[in-house]
Amino acid sequence: MSELIQHLINGIATGTIYALVALGYTMVYGVLKLINFAHGDVMMVGVYMGYATAFALGREARSSLWGVLLIFLVAMAGCALLGLIIERFAYRPLREKPRLTALITAIGISFALSYGFQLDIGFLPGAAPRAFPQIIQPVQWFTLGDPEFPDVVLWNWQVLSLLVAVGMMGGLQFLVYRTRFGRAMRAVSHDHRVAALMGIPTDRVIAVTFMLGSALAAGAGLLYAIKDTSVSPMMGLMVGLKAFVAAVIGGIGNVPGAMVGGLLLGLVEEFVVGYAASTWRDAVAFGFLIIVLLVRPGGLFGRVAAEKV
Amino acid sequence: MRRTAPLLLAVLALLAAGCEKKTRQPAVGEEQKGGAEQPVVREAPGEEDTLLLGEVGSLTGAQATFGVSTRNGIELALEEANAAGGVKGKKLAVRVYDDQGKPEEAAQAVTRLITQDKVLLILGEVASSNSIAMAEKAQPAGVPMITPSSTNVEVTQKGDYIFRVCFTDPFQGYVMAKFAADHLKVKKVAILQDNKSAYSMGLSDVFTEKFQGMGGRITTRESYSQGDTDFRAQLTAIKKTRPEAVYVPGYYSDVGVIARQARELGLMVPLLGGDGWDSEKLFELGGSAIQGSYFSNHYSPDSPEPRVRQFIDRYKKAYGGVPDSMGALGYDAARVAIAALERAESLTGPAIRDAIAQTKDFPGVAGTITLDENRNAVKPAVVLQVEEGKTRFVTTVNP
Numbered sequence: 001m002s003e004l005i006q007h008l009i010n011g012i013a014t015g016t017i018y019a020l021v022a023l024g025y026t027m028v029y030g031v032l033k034l035i036n037f038a039h040g041d042v043m044m045v046g047v048y049m050g051y052a053t054a055f056a057l058g059r060e061a062r063s064s065l066w067g068v069l070l071i072f073l074v075a076m077a078g079c080a081l082l083g084l085i086i087e088r089f090a091y092r093p094l095r096e097k098p099r100l101t102a103l104i105t106a107i108g109i110s111f112a113l114s115y116g117f118q119l120d121i122g123f124l125p126g127a128a129p130r131a132f133p134q135i136i137q138p139v140q141w142f143t144l145g146d147p148e149f150p151d152v153v154l155w156n157w158q159v160l161s162l163l164v165a166v167g168m169m170g171g172l173q174f175l176v177y178r179t180r181f182g183r184a185m186r187a188v189s190h191d192h193r194v195a196a197l198m199g200i201p202t203d204r205v206i207a208v209t210f211m212l213g214s215a216l217a218a219g220a221g222l223l224y225a226i227k228d229t230s231v232s233p234m235m236g237l238m239v240g241l242k243a244f245v246a247a248v249i250g251g252i253g254n255v256p257g258a259m260v261g262g263l264l265l266g267l268v269e270e271f272v273v274g275y276a277a278s279t280w281r282d283a284v285a286f287g288f289l290i291i292v293l294l295v296r297p298g299g300l301f302g303r304v305a306a307e308k309v
Numbered sequence: 310m311r312r313t314a315p316l317l318l319a320v321l322a323l324l325a326a327g328c329e330k331k332t333r334q335p336a337v338g339e340e341q342k343g344g345a346e347q348p349v350v351r352e353a354p355g356e357e358d359t360l361l362l363g364e365v366g367s368l369t370g371a372q373a374t375f376g377v378s379t380r381n382g383i384e385l386a387l388e389e390a391n392a393a394g395g396v397k398g399k400k401l402a403v404r405v406y407d408d409q410g411k412p413e414e415a416a417q418a419v420t421r422l423i424t425q426d427k428v429l430l431i432l433g434e435v436a437s438s439n440s441i442a443m444a445e446k447a448q449p450a451g452v453p454m455i456t457p458s459s460t461n462v463e464v465t466q467k468g469d470y471i472f473r474v475c476f477t478d479p480f481q482g483y484v485m486a487k488f489a490a491d492h493l494k495v496k497k498v499a500i501l502q503d504n505k506s507a508y509s510m511g512l513s514d515v516f517t518e519k520f521q522g523m524g525g526r527i528t529t530r531e532s533y534s535q536g537d538t539d540f541r542a543q544l545t546a547i548k549k550t551r552p553e554a555v556y557v558p559g560y561y562s563d564v565g566v567i568a569r570q571a572r573e574l575g576l577m578v579p580l581l582g583g584d585g586w587d588s589e590k591l592f593e594l595g596g597s598a599i600q601g602s603y604f605s606n607h608y609s610p611d612s613p614e615p616r617v618r619q620f621i622d623r624y625k626k627a628y629g630g631v632p633d634s635m636g637a638l639g640y641d642a643a644r645v646a647i648a649a650l651e652r653a654e655s656l657t658g659p660a661i662r663d664a665i666a667q668t669k670d671f672p673g674v675a676g677t678i679t680l681d682e683n684r685n686a687v688k689p690a691v692v693l694q695v696e697e698g699k700t701r702f703v704t705t706v707n708p
Contacts, residue, residue, distance in 0.1 A: 131593050
């Protein structure tokens with residue numbers, strides 16, 4: 001029983017990160033019908049920006065509250081800018097071209113980022129994995145069972161990560177459904193030509209959507225780096241792929257769907273490894289996707305949700 | 310688009326430049342990051358007066374320190390040989406290709422060394438999966454190959470042109486099983502293995518067999534895949550079985566993270582491992598979590614033997630930093646190769662092969678090397694304990 005609780009803690013921690021990254025896929029798909037395969041790699045770039053900021057701050061400052069906020073701010077702002085640039089120079093010129101062209105461009109950008117960052121020239125970090133500094137001083141908040149082999153351990157940063165993730169999701173939900181800009185976004189997602197006729201600046205809406213998605217990815221990336229400590233240029237590929245699966249499971253284009261899909265996938269993976277064989281993890285994750293698509297081709301929330309983002 | 314694509318790349322580069330510059334500066338143990346020099350070609354002038362050797366290694370990629378250390382060791386041996394007049398009156402040179410730690414790249418590099426550069430013999434790799442891929446190319450071409458540090462049995466089984474100057478996994482697995490049973494006196498050990506690596510799976514099998522033979526019990530065998538960063542599910546399952554130690558025969562790039570997450574979940578027992586742990590990156594990735602754990606290795610930098618001290622001094626002078634066992638074995642492999650070239654009746658594949666096979670009581674820095682009829686070196690192993698930023702010699706286990 002207590003082991004189950006530990007697995008739940010682990011699974012939710014992984015799931016929230018999938019969910020946050022999945023939100024970026026889903027938002028971009030919502031407005032552009034484009035699967036932005038470079039999304040995971042934008043996350044990776046965000047992590048390295050955070051890493052650089054953490055070292056610039058030094059050992060003392062980076063674990064203070066303001067230091068952590070600054071790290072998040074720099075990474076998220078930097079990634080927003082990166083998202084803006086990618087959208088402006090890679091996707092916008094292809095807006096009226098067949099969708100496949102943009103998709104292949106996205107894959108190209110993904111590879112350019114993940115392999116480019118493996119170079120060791122100038123500012124590029126090189127391929128070797130690095131340890132992300134502990135920006136949150138770990139404190140055990142809760143243990144269960146005998147002290148030598150505690151059954152359940154809960155750390156402060158696990159709770160903080162969850163709160164940050166929920167906060168980001170809540171903020172996004174508010175933005176999309178309660179603000180003027182959110183209404184514009186939803187309009188663009190319904191039909192961007194008609195939205196343009198109604199006076200909505202579609203280019204700007206799409207650009208801002210990209211910036212938001214990328215900033216969320218950077219936030220998710222930092223939570224991931226805090227959790228798993230090892231960062232490398234290839235980290236974005238697998239997380240990106242898993243988050244994409246999560247977005248499709250939830251119903252791509254749907255905000256709550258992405259969150260539920262992410263959490264579900266994180267938990268499924270954790271339980272497969274914990275109770276069955278660890279070798280099956282990826283097979284089950286992708287098999288789960290196939291089953292969901294067989295039963296509900298639109299994803300879990302794909303049909304019931306009338307509004308897409 | 311045709312015009313904007315280069316522009317986009319330029320802008321991306323600039324952006325990253327702005328944000329990433331600081332990455333290079335402080336960081337613990339950062340200076341040592343030998344990640345990614347370009348493939349180096351070191352040739353003495355005058356083609357006919359030069360004997361060209363080939364080398365393949367992971368100079369970049371997740372296990373970059375393996376390739377870089379090995380290359381340093383080989384270079385050092387060649388410099389010494391050249392300073393002493395070379396081999397048969399000719400200078401030695403080595404051509405190095407990077408395989409990024411990938412078997413398919415390693416195989417390609419070997420083909421290139423053989424067909425294009427026409428090298429006399431090939432040195433490499435560290436990871437067994439890569440060495441196996443290389444051996445499959447070198448053997449049919451009749452070009453002798455010496456792997457400095459691949460321990461999986463299968464490598465030298467690829468044919469009579471393939472040699473190694475280190476011990477094999479059955480021995481290494483035995484060493485840790487014996488150490489766990491006799492020295493640590495533990496009865497229950499769990500295993501966390503890397504199911505993508507021939508090296509890790511081989512060690513795990515041998516350890517299981519030997520440890521059970523000594524009356525121990527394997528509580529569970531869990532797996533991960535190289536490059537994973539979340540091992541909590543496996544570790545939670547391991548914790549449930551209440552082992553007294555966990556055997557993690559993986560590479561340093563994963564082991565550091567595993568150690569951190571084990572401690573985080575309250576699994577405080579020592580971790581045990583093999584020579585794949587040997588890299589100074591382990592200290593950075595594992596932090597304080599890896600301290601107190603043990604691994605079997607080819608040599609200890611603490612060894613008082615004069616030839617080891619001398620090697621370490623030279624290595625430090627040339628590259629800064631204490632050589633890990635990949636550096637020591639690279640040095641040994643190159644010296645065995647050089648001695649064989651000197652002995653060989655002619656510089657043809659079969660003659661060089663026969664000369665290497667005759668290697669006997671060769672004084673290497675990582676133990677005395679005698680090649681047996683299976684072209685493996687038979688020599689003792691050491692067990693090291695991880696301390697803060699360094700390792701400490703614990704014991705030697707003889708074959």
